[in-house]
Amino acid sequence: MPFVVFEERFRVGHPEIDRQHAELFDRVNRLHDAMIAGHGRAEVGQVLAFLRHYTVTHFQTEEKFMQESGYGGYARHKAIHDDLTRKVLELEAALEAGSATLSITTMNFLKDWLAHHIGGEDQRLADHLRKPA
Numbered sequence: 001m002p003f004v005v006f007e008e009r010f011r012v013g014h015p016e017i018d019r020q021h022a023e024l025f026d027r028v029n030r031l032h033d034a035m036i037a038g039h040g041r042a043e044v045g046q047v048l049a050f051l052r053h054y055t056v057t058h059f060q061t062e063e064k065f066m067q068e069s070g071y072g073g074y075a076r077h078k079a080i081h082d083d084l085t086r087k088v089l090e091l092e093a094a095l096e097a098g099s100a101t102l103s104i105t106t107m108n109f110l111k112d113w114l115a116h117h118i119g120g121e122d123q124r125l126a127d128h129l130r131k132p133a
């Protein structure tokens with residue numbers, strides 16, 4: 001049983017955004033697997049970097065859609081993306097420095113963040129993108 005399942009309720013109805021969210025879930029699962037397998041700091045760090053790269057790519061995609069469509073919620077939505085990116089970078093740095101280990105609390109935070117963000121901000125964006133210009 002994967003840690004996070006890309007259930008129907010997570011679909012926002014925009015093919016590219018949905019595809020990227022499915023990939024994000026996949027990478028979160030890989031991170032979770034690396035954690036429970038008890039992999040070392042270096043390996044967990046690599047999987048976390050792999051997730052972070054894709055997160056940044058995904059956020060850029062959404063922000064491009066927002067700008068191209070003149071989305072009114074751009075500043076707020078981007079600030080939320082920036083906040084998560086900062087948290088993930090801090091976690092990476094802490095893991096690297098040996099001052100933190102990846103915990104289930106962190107994994108649950110990521111899972112809850114995704115569910116909350118997709119159901120709220122991302123759904124609002126997808127609804128906006130679906131509206132005829």
Ligand SMILES: [Fe+2]
Binds near residue numbers: 062081117122
């Ligand atoms: Fe988003």
Ligand SMILES: [Fe+2]
Binds near residue numbers: 062118122
């Ligand atoms: Fe998203």
